[in-house]
Amino acid sequence: xxxxxxxxxxxxxxxxxxxxxxxxxxxxxxxxxxxxxxxxxxxxxxxxxxxxxxxxxxxxxxxxxxxxxxxxxxxxxxxxxxxxxxxxxxxxxxxxxxxxxxxxxxxxxxxxxxxxxxxxxxxxxxxxxxxxxxxxxxxxxxxxxxxxxxxxxxxxxxxxxxxxxxxxxxxxxxxxxxxxxxxxxxxxxxxxxxxxxxxxxxxxxxxxxxxxxxxxxxxxxxxxxxxxxxxxxxxxxxxxxxxxxxxxxxxxxxxxxxxxxxxxxxxxxxxxxxxxxxxxxxxxxxxxxxxxxxxxxxxxxxxxxxxxxxxxxxxxxxxxxxxxxxxxxxxxxxxxxxxxxxxxxxxxxxxxxxxxxxxxxxxxxxxxxxxxxxxxxxxxxxxxxxxxxxxxxxxxxxxxxxxxxxxxxxxxxxxxxxxxxxxxxxxxxxxxxxxxxxxxxxxxxxxxxxxxxxxxxxxxxxxxxxxx
Amino acid sequence: xxxxxxxxxxxxxxxxxxxxxxxxxxxxxxxxxxxxxxxxxxxxxxxxxxxxxxxxxxxxxxxxxxxxxxxxxxxxxxxxxxxxxxxxxxxxxxxxxxxxxxxxxxxxxxxxxxxxxxxxxxxxxxxxxxxxxxxxxxxxxxxxxxxxxxxxxxxxxxxxxxxxxxxxxxxxxxxxxxxxxxxxxxxxxxxxxxxxxxxxxxxxxxxxxxxxxxxxxxxxxxxxxxxxxxxxxxxxxxxxxxxxxxxxxxxxxxxxxxxxxxxxxxxxxxxxxxxxxxxxxxxxxxxxxxxxxxxxxxxxxxxxxxxxxxxxxxxxxxxxxxxxxxxxxxxxxxxxxxxxxxxxxxxxxxxxxxxxxxxxxxxxxxxxxxxxxxxxxxxxxxxxxxxxxxxxxxxxxxxxxxxxxxxxxxxxxxxxxxxxxxxxxxxxxxxxxxxxx
Numbered sequence: 001x002x003x004x005x006x007x008x009x010x011x012x013x014x015x016x017x018x019x020x021x022x023x024x025x026x027x028x029x030x031x032x033x034x035x036x037x038x039x040x041x042x043x044x045x046x047x048x049x050x051x052x053x054x055x056x057x058x059x060x061x062x063x064x065x066x067x068x069x070x071x072x073x074x075x076x077x078x079x080x081x082x083x084x085x086x087x088x089x090x091x092x093x094x095x096x097x098x099x100x101x102x103x104x105x106x107x108x109x110x111x112x113x114x115x116x117x118x119x120x121x122x123x124x125x126x127x128x129x130x131x132x133x134x135x136x137x138x139x140x141x142x143x144x145x146x147x148x149x150x151x152x153x154x155x156x157x158x159x160x161x162x163x164x165x166x167x168x169x170x171x172x173x174x175x176x177x178x179x180x181x182x183x184x185x186x187x188x189x190x191x192x193x194x195x196x197x198x199x200x201x202x203x204x205x206x207x208x209x210x211x212x213x214x215x216x217x218x219x220x221x222x223x224x225x226x227x228x229x230x231x232x233x234x235x236x237x238x239x240x241x242x243x244x245x246x247x248x249x250x251x252x253x254x255x256x257x258x259x260x261x262x263x264x265x266x267x268x269x270x271x272x273x274x275x276x277x278x279x280x281x282x283x284x285x286x287x288x289x290x291x292x293x294x295x296x297x298x299x300x301x302x303x304x305x306x307x308x309x310x311x312x313x314x315x316x317x318x319x320x321x322x323x324x325x326x327x328x329x330x331x332x333x334x335x336x337x338x339x340x341x342x343x344x345x346x347x348x349x350x351x352x353x354x355x356x357x358x359x360x361x362x363x364x365x366x367x368x369x370x371x372x373x374x375x376x377x378x379x380x381x382x383x384x385x386x387x388x389x390x391x392x393x394x395x396x397x398x399x400x401x402x403x404x405x406x407x408x409x410x411x412x413x414x415x416x417x418x419x420x421x422x423x424x425x426x427x428x429x430x431x432x433x434x435x436x437x438x439x440x441x442x443x444x445x446x447x448x449x450x451x452x453x454x455x456x457x458x459x460x461x462x463x464x465x466x467x468x
Numbered sequence: 469x470x471x472x473x474x475x476x477x478x479x480x481x482x483x484x485x486x487x488x489x490x491x492x493x494x495x496x497x498x499x500x501x502x503x504x505x506x507x508x509x510x511x512x513x514x515x516x517x518x519x520x521x522x523x524x525x526x527x528x529x530x531x532x533x534x535x536x537x538x539x540x541x542x543x544x545x546x547x548x549x550x551x552x553x554x555x556x557x558x559x560x561x562x563x564x565x566x567x568x569x570x571x572x573x574x575x576x577x578x579x580x581x582x583x584x585x586x587x588x589x590x591x592x593x594x595x596x597x598x599x600x601x602x603x604x605x606x607x608x609x610x611x612x613x614x615x616x617x618x619x620x621x622x623x624x625x626x627x628x629x630x631x632x633x634x635x636x637x638x639x640x641x642x643x644x645x646x647x648x649x650x651x652x653x654x655x656x657x658x659x660x661x662x663x664x665x666x667x668x669x670x671x672x673x674x675x676x677x678x679x680x681x682x683x684x685x686x687x688x689x690x691x692x693x694x695x696x697x698x699x700x701x702x703x704x705x706x707x708x709x710x711x712x713x714x715x716x717x718x719x720x721x722x723x724x725x726x727x728x729x730x731x732x733x734x735x736x737x738x739x740x741x742x743x744x745x746x747x748x749x750x751x752x753x754x755x756x757x758x759x760x761x762x763x764x765x766x767x768x769x770x771x772x773x774x775x776x777x778x779x780x781x782x783x784x785x786x787x788x789x790x791x792x793x794x795x796x797x798x799x800x801x802x803x804x805x806x807x808x809x810x811x812x813x814x815x816x817x818x819x820x821x822x823x824x825x826x827x828x829x830x831x832x833x834x835x836x837x838x839x840x841x842x843x844x845x846x847x848x849x850x851x852x853x854x855x856x857x858x859x860x861x862x863x864x865x866x867x868x869x870x871x872x873x874x875x876x877x878x879x880x881x882x883x884x885x886x887x888x889x890x891x892x893x894x895x896x897x898x899x900x901x902x903x904x905x
Binding site: 001005006007009010011013014015017018043044045046047182183185186189190193205397437441444445448450452453454455456457 | 471472473474475477478479481482483485486488489490492493521522524527530531534535538541544545547548549551552893
C-alpha cells in the first residue's frame with residue numbers, strides 16, 4: 001500500500017488509528033499495529049509477506065540462541081546464521097537474476113535469467129533486522145523475548161517499505177513503553193500532511209515532467225534538464241516518504257530519527273551524504289565501515305574502506321551496474337574530497353562549493369536514473385559532449401517539454417532549500433505565536449485538500465525508493 | 469487550549485477522511501463509467517476473487533475505484549489541471565491548443581532532431597526522403613472576417629519524416645498491402661467550423677504535401693474535404709467527448725472502403741444500439757438541451773456478424789474481451805474500452821485479408837465499419853497509457869507478420885497529432901522494437 005493512495009488515506013489510516021487508540025494497553029496497541037502492518041504489506045505483496053515473516057523468525061531464533069549461548073563460538077555462529085539467512089534472502093530476491101544474467105553473458109550462454117519478483121522494501125527490512133541480530137551479538141541491546149514485538153519492529157507500517165532504516169537500539173525501549181501526547185498526535189499528522197503534499201504536489205509533478213521528456217540522451221540541454229528535474233523528483237519523493245513515516249511514527253508514539261536534512265544546500269559531497277538518506281549512511285557506518293576499521297588503519301585502508309562502503313551503498317540501491325557506478329562515483333568523490341581537494345574546497349568561495357556540489361549531485365542522479373549502461377553512456381555523452389557530438393544543443397521534443405515546464409522546476413528547486421523553516425521563523429518573529437498557529441492550521445488544511453485534489457487525477461504515483 | 473484546537477483540527481481531518489472513505493465504500497456508484505476529461509474508462513467496484521487478491525490485481529483495482537468514484541472527480545481534475553497550468557501544464561485541450569498556436573514555430577529551429585531520441589530502430593539517413601522535396605502543410609480555419617488561422621502546421625521536415633515512417637510500414641507489408649493515414653481535426657475545431665458566424669471555411673493540405681513522398685499503396689486522407697459536403701447537416705463531431713459521431717466515422721470509413729475497391733455498406737444496413745442518454749449516457753439532460761444532436765448521433769453500430777474479441781499480450785497470448793461494454797459511457801463502450809496493448813477482432817467474414825489499426829480512440833467507432841472487409845482486425849494504441857511495454861512483448865513488425873496483416877490503418881487526431889511524440893518516434897521506434905530501452 002502506498003501512503004499517497006486513497007485506500008491508505010481514506011480507509012486504512014483512519015481505521016487503524018481509531019483501533020489503535022481504542023485498544024486497551026500497550027499490548028493491545030501493539031497487536032493492532034502488527035495486524036495493520038501485515039495487512040499494509042500484504043495489500044501490495046500478498047505472497048511476499050512470507051519472506052518478511054521468515055526473515056524475522058530466523059533472526060528472532062538466532063538472537064535467542066545468541067542470548068542463550070554460553071561460549072563465544074556459538075554466539076558468533078548464531079549471529080552468522082541470522083545475518084547469513086537475511087542476506088541470502090536479499091541476495092536471492094534482489095541480485096540472483098542479475099548475477100545469473102552476467103555470468104551467462106560472460107560464458108556466452110543463451111539462457112534466460114529467472115524472473116524473481118522483488119518483495120517491496122526487502123532492502124529496508126533486511127537491514128533493520130540485521131541491526132537487531134548484530135546488536136544482540138555485540139551486547140548493545142537485549143534479546144527480544146517476544147516474537148510479536150520483534151515483528152512489530154520489523155514490520156511497523158510507517159517505515160516498513162521505504163525507511164527510514166530504524167536501528168533496533170533506537171526503538172527498543174519504545175516497543176515496551178510509549179505514549180502519544182496530544183502534541184505528538186498533532187505534530188505527527190502535520191508532518192504526514194507535509195510529506196503527502198511534498199509527494200503529490202512536487203514529486204509527482206517532477207515525475208510527470210521526467211516522463212514527458214523524450215529521453216535523457218536526446219540533446220545537451222535535454223539531458224541536463226532531465227537530470228535536474230529528476231534530481232528534484234528523487235529528493236521530494238524519498239524525503240516525502242520519510243516525512244510521512246516519521247509523522248506517522250510520532251502519532252503512534254515512535255520517535256524515528258530524521259532521514260533528510262536539505263541535502264541540496266550541501267557544500268561538499270561529504271556533507272551531502274550527511275544530509276541525504278541519513279539512516280542508510282548510519283547503517284553502513286555502524287555495521288560496515290567501522291567494523292572494517294574505519295579510518296583507524298591508515299590512509300590507504302581508509303580509502304579502501306570508503307570504496308567498499310560506497311560500492312555496497314550503490315549495490316544496495318539495485319541490481320544493476322549503474323548503481324554500482326553511482327556508488328563508486330560518490331566513493332571516489334568522497335576520497336578525493338578527503339585527500340586531494342580538501343585544501344581547495346576549504347578555500348573556495350561558498351557559492352562555488354555549493355554550485356559544484358549541486359552539479360555533482362545532478363550528475364550522480366543522472367547515473368542513478370539509467371539502469372541500462374548503453375543508455376547511461378548516451379546520457380553522459382549528451383551531458384558532457386567532450387570532443388564533439390552529433391547531438392544538437394537542444395532537440396525539439398525536449399524543447400517542447402522545457403518550454404511547457406519552465407517555471408515549475410524552479411519553484412520546486414526553491415522548495416528543496418530550507419525556505420519553509422525560514423518562513424516559519426519569520427512568521428513567528430513578525431506575527432507572533434497566534435498568527436503562526438493560524439497560518440499553520442490553514443496551511444495544513446490547504447495542503448491536505450490540494451493533495452487530495454491532485455491525487456484524484458494523478459495516475460503517476462509510485463514511490464521511487466519502493467523498488468529498493 | 470491552543471494545543472487542543474490543533475489536535476481538534478487534525479482529528480477532524482482524519483474523521484473527514486474516514487467518512488469519505490466509508491461513503492465511497494458503501495454509497496458511491498459502483499458501476500464505473502467514463503471520464504470524458506481524461507479520455508478513459510473509470511474503474512467499477514472490483515469483484516472479490518481469490519486469484520485477483522493473490523496476484524494483487526484486486527488491490528490495484530480497489531485503489532483505482534476509490535480514486536475514480538471520488539465525489540466531484542471531474543471538477544477536481546479540472547481544478548488540479550488549472551493549478552498545474554499555473555506552472556506550465558494545462559489540461560489536454562488547452563495544452564494541445566497552446567502547442568498548435570504557439571509552440572510549433574519552435575520546431576523550425578530544431579526540426580532535424582524532431583525524431584529524437586536516437587534509437588537503433590531509427591531509419592537510416594538514406595531511407596528518409598530529402599527534406600528539400602517536402603513542402604510544409606497546415607490545417608487552418610478561415611474566420612468570418614476572411615482572416616486565416618492556422619490550427620496546426622507541419623514543417624517540411626515533419627512531412628518528410630512522417631512519409632518515410634509510412635513508407636517503412638509499407639515495406640513491411642506484402643505486395644498488395646495498403647497504408648491508410650487519417651489525421652483528423654479535433655472535435656471542437658470541426659464543430660467550430662459549423663458556426664458560420666465565426667468561421668467561413670476550413671482547409672487542410674497535408675495530403676497534397678505528403679502524397680508525392682509516399683510509396684505506392686500509401687494514402688493520406690483529407691478529412692475536412694471528405695466531410696465538406698456534410699457541413700450543413702449539423703454537428704459532425706461530438707461536442708462532449710472529443711470524438712466524431714458514428715455517422716462521421718462511417719463517412720470516413722467509406723473513403724477507405726472505396727479505395728479497397730469495395731462498395732461501402734449503407735449506413736442503415738447496420739443495426740444500431742441506442743445509447744440511453746438520460747440514465748447511463750455521456751450527456752446530461754442539461755447538456756442535451758444545448759446540443760444540436762439527433763437521435764442517430766447517439767447510435768452505436770451493431771456488428772453484422774458474430775465477432776470474437778481478444779486482448780493480446782506478448783504477441784501470442786489471448787484473453788477474451790468484450791466488443792461492447794455498455795457499463796461504459798461514450799466512446800469507451802466501443803471495442804471493449806481501452807484494453808491493451810493489442811486487441812484482435814476475428815470477424816467471421818471471409819475476405820482473405822487482415823488489417824492492423826494503429827490509432828487513438830478516434831478509430832473506435834470506425835473499426836465497426838471496417839469489420840465486413842477483413843477476416844481479422846488487430847488494433848493497438850501507441851499512447852503511453854495504452855501501449856503497455858511490459859505486456860507488448862514484440863515489435864509492431866512481429867505482430868504484423870504473426871497476424872498476417874495486409875493493410876495498416878493509422879488513425880489519429882490533433883491530440884495525437886503527427887507533430888506529437890506518437891509520430892515523432894513511437895510509431896517509428898516500435899516498428900522494430902518492443903520497448904524503448
